[in-house]
Amino acid sequence: MPNGYLQELFESLPGNEANAPTLSTKKIYPPIQSVALKPGVKPLSRDDELRNQDEPLAVIPDAFEPSWEQKARVYPDLVGWRLKHILGNPVTTAGDGIIKDPDEVAIPIGAHRHVFKAPFGPAGASPLTTQMTAAYSDQGTYFRLKGAACAEFSLETPEEGGANFSASGPGLYLARIANPSLTPTYEALSIRPFVRGNLSLEWVGGSGTTQDFSLSVSNPVEAVRSLGIASKYPDIMEKANEGPIVVSGSIPKRQLDPDDYDALINSAGFEALARWVGDSVIALGYPYKLFVEFANCQYVGGEPDALANQRRHGASFDWKSTALTTGSTTVTLVNSTTSYA
């Protein structure tokens, strides 16, 4: 049996080489498929110096640009964690048999509703960051990444293999550490991830039959060296000047349909909804649910398949969630997690 784990906690402020942020109450051992903590080594090469030596010169440590990548299935607890990481804190309400989900179904006691509503992200200059501890237990090697921001999140629901997400972003400080002597714990396998059979879509009226649906969130962030501390690592994680948090994606269509094409050409906005209703039950027959509502979804790219000697012609479209006023995207997750604080 392979041994290893990832432990993750939110930080009160981006952690760097020198500081020690307060860590969140909630900690998680994500049931990842993979995680990579990358040091981003940028050694100093001095081959450009005139030393009358016709060989590469020894490099020395200069700068590091840490980053991380993670892939996991869309488990109800874990996806909320990652959504908070990229979208900011949700508004959490405990189920009481009265509050409802976007389908107007009452949420029972034992379930909790977490709502992430645009405009996203925490106030201030910095995004939310986490501290990740990765244990290669069989190799006796342990790493800790501080100040990890989430810049990209993409969610796919393939035909088989379960819904999964990929997430990545920069970090501020990566160190090899001593064995933290932690024992991971995971939700039982009876708490299932969302799968293709759980997903249904409400899309533009008259739209062609859908082949697939993917969702991405981009959160422009950057790690910088502010000279606040003497470090080869960046010390500050900031929101970058590349625009707001954007929710977008693609939706290949099995059948080309004029309604989709007209919506593309006219930049027509339409309300849309992606809904995952899980197979596992939280309480009183109420299952885990994930809703993504778009107030003004628009096609921003795409084209029909090339006309050819084939019986079916489809099309592929890129979409983006935009706002006529405010509240472009609302993500509602109902699970068993009391709080992500």
Place this chain on the structure above:
Amino acid sequence: MATKRQGLRLSLPGAPNTPHVVPGVPGYFYPELATPVGSGPAELPIEAAKELDRDKGTPLELVNIPAAEVADAEEQAAATLEAGRKGLIAAQRDGLVGAETARATDERESTKEAE
């Protein structure tokens, strides 16, 4: 009348109140209602539970189960074991990939009766 019992409770802060697996430890654990230990064929021996309680790296704590909750705790533990077995079978039927295989192995151990 139910007798006083001890149980192991998940002490992972912020964990949802769902069954959790701790690799290498038989049984399932919740953050709210403790899993009974110390008696019965499917329960962890009390000495093993005390050892887990002492290990600060393991998110389990040994607590007294109030007499009024003993029956609920025993019922929950039995039901979770059965649900775990079914969940494991379903997961294996659906196919396991990568790290899931290791998790399934952990859970298989969790659903075995404690020695």
